[in-house]
Amino acid sequence: MNNSEFIHHQHAHCESGVSSNLLGHEGIHISEPMAFGIGAGLFFGHLPFLKVNGTPGTTYRIWPGAIFKRVAQRLGVTIHTERFSDQDKAMKALDDILATGKPVGILGSVFYLPYLPEAFRFHFNAHNFVAYGKEDGNYLISDPIMEEASRIAPEDLVKSRFAKGTPQPKGFMYYVTGTSKDVDMAKAIEKGIKQMCYFMLAPPLPWFGNNGITLLANKIKGYPEKLGARKAGLYLGNVIRMQEEIGTGGAGFRYLYAAFLQEAGQLLKRDDLLRYSEELTKIGDGWRNFAYRAARIMKDRTSDLVSYDELSDLLKVCGKEEKELFTTLQKLKW
Amino acid sequence: MNVNEVPQDPRDLKHDGKIRKLMYAVGKDGKYTGVNSEGWEAENYALEQAWDDIEKTLELTEAQVRKGEVSPIAYFMQKTLMDTALLASYAGKWQWQVKRHFKPGVFKKLSQATLSMYARIFNITVDELTTFGKDKQQGFR
Numbered sequence: 336m337n338n339s340e341f342i343h344h345q346h347a348h349c350e351s352g353v354s355s356n357l358l359g360h361e362g363i364h365i366s367e368p369m370a371f372g373i374g375a376g377l378f379f380g381h382l383p384f385l386k387v388n389g390t391p392g393t394t395y396r397i398w399p400g401a402i403f404k405r406v407a408q409r410l411g412v413t414i415h416t417e418r419f420s421d422q423d424k425a426m427k428a429l430d431d432i433l434a435t436g437k438p439v440g441i442l443g444s445v446f447y448l449p450y451l452p453e454a455f456r457f458h459f460n461a462h463n464f465v466a467y468g469k470e471d472g473n474y475l476i477s478d479p480i481m482e483e484a485s486r487i488a489p490e491d492l493v494k495s496r497f498a499k500g501t502p503q504p505k506g507f508m509y510y511v512t513g514t515s516k517d518v519d520m521a522k523a524i525e526k527g528i529k530q531m532c533y534f535m536l537a538p539p540l541p542w543f544g545n546n547g548i549t550l551l552a553n554k555i556k557g558y559p560e561k562l563g564a565r566k567a568g569l570y571l572g573n574v575i576r577m578q579e580e581i582g583t584g585g586a587g588f589r590y591l592y593a594a595f596l597q598e599a600g601q602l603l604k605r606d607d608l609l610r611y612s613e614e615l616t617k618i619g620d621g622w623r624n625f626a627y628r629a630a631r632i633m634k635d636r637t638s639d640l641v642s643y644d645e646l647s648d649l650l651k652v653c654g655k656e657e658k659e660l661f662t663t664l665q666k667l668k669w
Numbered sequence: 670m671n672v673n674e675v676p677q678d679p680r681d682l683k684h685d686g687k688i689r690k691l692m693y694a695v696g697k698d699g700k701y702t703g704v705n706s707e708g709w710e711a712e713n714y715a716l717e718q719a720w721d722d723i724e725k726t727l728e729l730t731e732a733q734v735r736k737g738e739v740s741p742i743a744y745f746m747q748k749t750l751m752d753t754a755l756l757a758s759y760a761g762k763w764q765w766q767v768k769r770h771f772k773p774g775v776f777k778k779l780s781q782a783t784l785s786m787y788a789r790i791f792n793i794t795v796d797e798l799t800t801f802g803k804d805k806q807q808g809f810r
Binding site for chain 2: 345346347368389446451452454455457458480481482499500568569571572573575576586587590591593594597598612616619620623626627629630631633634
């Protein structure tokens with residue numbers, strides 16, 4: 336148990352960042368890439384029939400709460416997670432835990448977080464941050480995507496925790512209850528990699544995992560004809576925003592996972608992991624190029640089929656290369 | 670992506686504040702490290718486009734409210750970046766009920782309780798909600 340001051344560190348992604356910060360507070364120092372890899376955070380899903388604010392839903396990550404739960408499990412950390420139906424009870428429960436000096440992970444909507452720039456504040460309900468205390472009636476917040484710690488008024492925090500829409504956070508909060516002394520990092524890394532490969536490769540459905548990337552690529556090909564120039568541009572814009580913004584999905588996640596493979600390779604002294612890290616970095620560059628080209632098409636307001644075809648092919652290549660890499664990773668000997 | 674390729678394109682958005690995101694990139698020694706980014710052209714453009722679209726829609730809806738074609742609820746729903754489904758979920762109503770409230774005639778007859786519920790969702794006062802789109806000088810018709 337650690338009663339010292341909570342230290343805020345900035346990270347690239349919210350939940351892996353929160354996991355790293357919360358565990359670090361308990362004396363288990365793992366980097367954000369480690370948390371992301373062990374927690375098997377990388378995923379993909381494209382659901383054309385599930386419209387979010389009028390555009391098809393695309394996700395680049397596993398469902399909220401999963402990364403922290405998996406990391407904790409694999410490192411012998413016991414945690415408590417709770418959802419609420421009653422707002423007052425949820426705030427009281429948070430206050431009670433904070434009063435014991437324990438930082439608490441919180442799931443909420445970015446729309447109601449005034450410390451974020453307005454440009455980023457859409458109704459995105461799967462954001463994670465840490466509350467680590469209270470001062471003058473306001474909550475002290477460590478939001479991993481921010482450089483510095485922040486503060487938030489209780490009325491805003493309630494709104495964020497009980498935002499409506501998909502998914503509903505329902506006041507979800509989580510914290511560490513106990514840690515274990517013997518941590519088997521090698522085993523944790525192995526399990527994390529296997530699980531990520533399984534989720535990316537196994538689903539026999541067109542919408543999830545690697546299949547979803549091909550599905551999105553095919554859909555993009557048909558955008559200009561099906562939607563017209565303006566709407567096609569908006570759909571593309573949404574893909575980029577989900578990829579690069581608060582969601583930090585496309586290239587960002589590939590680099591994050593590549594950083595994990597590198598760290599794991601160094602820790603376990605395995606050159607093959609280092610090599611796969613380099614490969615994934617290149618695939619990440621491909622995702623980046625895809626986003627860049629998509630933005631160009633939007634900017635030039637071209638709706639000619641050739642540009643959309645090219646774009647679709649770029650994404651397809653990312654998906655294909657990834658599939659090969661993850662298939663190799665899945666067959667690794669441990 | 671190498672460290673020197675981490676984009677540093679400052680955003681120039683009217684809604685913007687300062688945020689320098691952390692990105693992972695490969696350093697000269699081949700090792701991954703975190704680097705702060707001022708922003709990225711492609712992402713900035715996608716954001717700009719999303720906000721432009723919102724503002725255009727808002728202008729159209731404001732004009733419709735002034736002409737008495739839709740109620741201010743439709744305007745503030747868009748202003749708070751919601752769609753009918755999300756607003757209905759906040760209001761604890763069915764979508765068809767919320768859509769009915771977009772009709773100026775129905776809106777006029779809404780109870781004080783319903784109005785204050787909407788005002789609370791939009792984070793404005795009941796007065797701001799009911800007087801929106803009514804020009805004071807030309808208020809009497």
